[in-house]
Amino acid sequence: MYGIDVITLVSYDQVQHTDEGMLSLSYWTIVGAYTVRGEKNDTGTMVDAVLYDIPSRKMLFRAPGTSRIKGSSTLVNLSEQLRTDSLNGFHLAADNLVTNLQLELDRFRKKVKAMPESYAIEHQPGYTGGGSLEARYALTLLVIGGFALWSSRRKEGFRDKF
Template sequence: MSTTKHINSSVVDYLYSDEKVTNQSLKQTYLKLPLKVGIAFAPTNVSATRSPITKPEKIKLLEQIADNFRDYEFVDKLEVIPAAYLRTKGGFDNLEQISKMYDIDVIALVSYDQVQFTDEGALSMTYLTIVGAYIFSGEKNDTSTLLDTTIYDINSRKLLFRAPGSSNVKGSSTPINLSEALREDSLKGFELATQDMIENLQLALAKFRNSIKNTNSDTKLLQSSR
């Protein structure tokens, strides 16, 4: 008997819902430096008891992401946004409300997708990210995990940059301890995907720092008077 466990949170579902996914901003992008950044998980319909990562683990991950932003002079403050304030399919209207509530200009949205296959065969599933499709494929007791951090300017709705991370854990267990083994593989999958994402985030932040210094960039800068 084959089973597939698939749990995710999606930036595409949260921001665009029935709208067409687009990377184009609706208006000219003006970034006011230094930036005020919010960090949050994209909403999920999965209950806390079915979530592959606990609330403390989510907070730890958000703090890891925040630590990378703190290394840069173009960031003024960081706010970890509680999950309760992000409505399912809330879209950019919801982000604008959060922007006013927390006085932030930019949001880093973290999403995840994890698929666990528990049978042999050519199995695959597709997850839609903000820049295209990601294919999960695997065989018996494979755990595939994707983490994705997408950074938006809230006012212009422009995607500034993103940092993905992924992992694949190949496990093996008897039917007797399958549930425990899958839980361990799930946690290991998130740990490895987090490491990969953080490495990509460091590269993306450095690239973004260089891009905002470019006077030919389509993103215009406004220096704060503070």
């Protein structure tokens, strides 16, 4: 329908658990709820990327990225700490995904070279190669990016004066 032959599906899942530790007994005092880290937090994150060849309905390769964060927090800062752990877990899993994706891509390249009859690469009519942009689009993107960079630095310099 869209003229796409290959598609990548990316998904993620995250699970968080919180348990009270023995130190949570100090919550009976007001000071304990603010200072003692009695909540035990676990955050597990998985990000997964799968590359499919649509016409053959064949999975070409898959790369997962995972992370596990164990931490603790005070009763008062529990929700803030869970949000921080959630974000950090996602970043760590994404970094792990990139590493695994590079390894899988290297394996896939070797597999294609070893068995070229299994993977036929055919260019569609009108294909110009490599995903390169036309010069006017590249120039437009360069101008917009340069203006955005100049504008942000100008604002930073303005803030530094005051």
